[in-house]
Amino acid sequence: MIAIVDYGMGNLYSVQNMLKYLGYESSVTGEISQIEAADKLILPGVGNFGRAMDVICRSGLKNVLDHKVLEEKTPILGICLGMQLLMEHSEEGDCDGLGWIPGKVTRFAFPKQPELKIPHMGWDYIEKQKQSVLFDDMTDGERYYFVHSYYVTCRDRADAAAVTEYGIRFDSVVQKDNIMGTQFHPEKSHRFGMRILGNFAKG
Numbered sequence: 001m002i003a004i005v006d007y008g009m010g011n012l013y014s015v016q017n018m019l020k021y022l023g024y025e026s027s028v029t030g031e032i033s034q035i036e037a038a039d040k041l042i043l044p045g046v047g048n049f050g051r052a053m054d055v056i057c058r059s060g061l062k063n064v065l066d067h068k069v070l071e072e073k074t075p076i077l078g079i080c081l082g083m084q085l086l087m088e089h090s091e092e093g094d095c096d097g098l099g100w101i102p103g104k105v106t107r108f109a110f111p112k113q114p115e116l117k118i119p120h121m122g123w124d125y126i127e128k129q130k131q132s133v134l135f136d137d138m139t140d141g142e143r144y145y146f147v148h149s150y151y152v153t154c155r156d157r158a159d160a161a162a163v164t165e166y167g168i169r170f171d172s173v174v175q176k177d178n179i180m181g182t183q184f185h186p187e188k189s190h191r192f193g194m195r196i197l198g199n200f201a202k203g
Contacts, residue, residue, distance in 0.1 A: 002026040002201060003038035005065070007055045009081065010044030014187040015197070022194060024201040032064050040201070041065070041074055044187075045081030049105060049150070050093020052085060062098070069100060075178045077134075077200045083174060083181030084152055092150055101176050102155035108167065116167045119149040124172075124184070126162040132175045133203035134161070134182070134196050142192040144184035146172075152183060 002019060004012055004026055012028045019026045026042070027034060035041065043065075045052055056062050068074040078086045087097045090105035097105070110116040123143045128135060151170035154160045162173035164183070172183045180200065186193030 001038055002040045002042060003035050004028045004042045004044065005035065005061065006030040007052065007059065007061060009047040009052050009055070010079070011046060011185065011187055012044060015042060015044055015079065018187045018194060018197055019201060022198045022201065024198075030059065030061065032060060035061070035064050035068065038068070038074065041068060041076040042079065042200075043076060043082035043085065044079045045085060046147075047081060048092060049081065049084055049090040049097070050095040052081060053093075053095050053097060056085070056098075065098070069179060073178045075200070075203070076180065078179075078181035079187070080148060080183060080185055083183055084150060086174065086179060086181050087152055088155075090150065100179050101159050101174055101181075103159070103171070103174075104153055104155075105150045106153065107150050110167050113167055119147055120151075120166045121147045124164055124166065126164050126172050126184075128162045129160050130158070130175075132161040132173065132180065134173060134175070134180060134199050136199045136203065138195060142195075143189070144172075144182070144186065144192055144196075145188040146184045148183060152181075
């Protein structure tokens with residue numbers, strides 16, 4: 001069973017609906033017992049980094065997630081804010097994250113490029129940096145849907161599975177062992193996103 005972690009922020013049922021379309025069973029849950037029993041985890045997210053971490057810590061979810069991911073090595077996919085939460089620290093709220101992947105989250109700033117709007121919104125490409133289970137049967141030139149004002153930089157470049165160019169190059173897909181993340185929304189990225197979610201579900 002795939003558990004889509006419900007901490008009150010994210011396109012939970014959009015992710016579940018796409019998994020159902022692909023033929024994979026999942027549950028949207030914030031219940032500790034259901035998360036403990038899950039074979040795989042998805043951590044979606046839309047909104048504020050600091051508020052998200054506050055909810056995760058106060059609810060007791062952080063302890064169970066740390067155990068599942070770091071000790072049991074349960075595969076997890078962070079989506080958008082969910083990927084940013086995998087990092088050590090974010091400028092948004094000046095807040096520590098889950099810290100599973102060494103890296104930071106920084107706000108876009110383009111004082112000399114006013115034509116680049118914030119948030120980075122719409123369809124964009126990724127440039128693969130290494131092989132990942134998420135990329136199985138993928139071809140180059142696939143586009144994905146982004147909506148974000150903050151971006152991820154991995155401290156260890158081996159953890160950056162793909163990058164995207166928007167004024168700067170930022171890490172748009174990360175993977176460290178069983179821990180994966182996409183800055184874009186696969187559940188909004190049509191057939192390209194279906195492939196990403198399908199690869200995670202079956203991989």
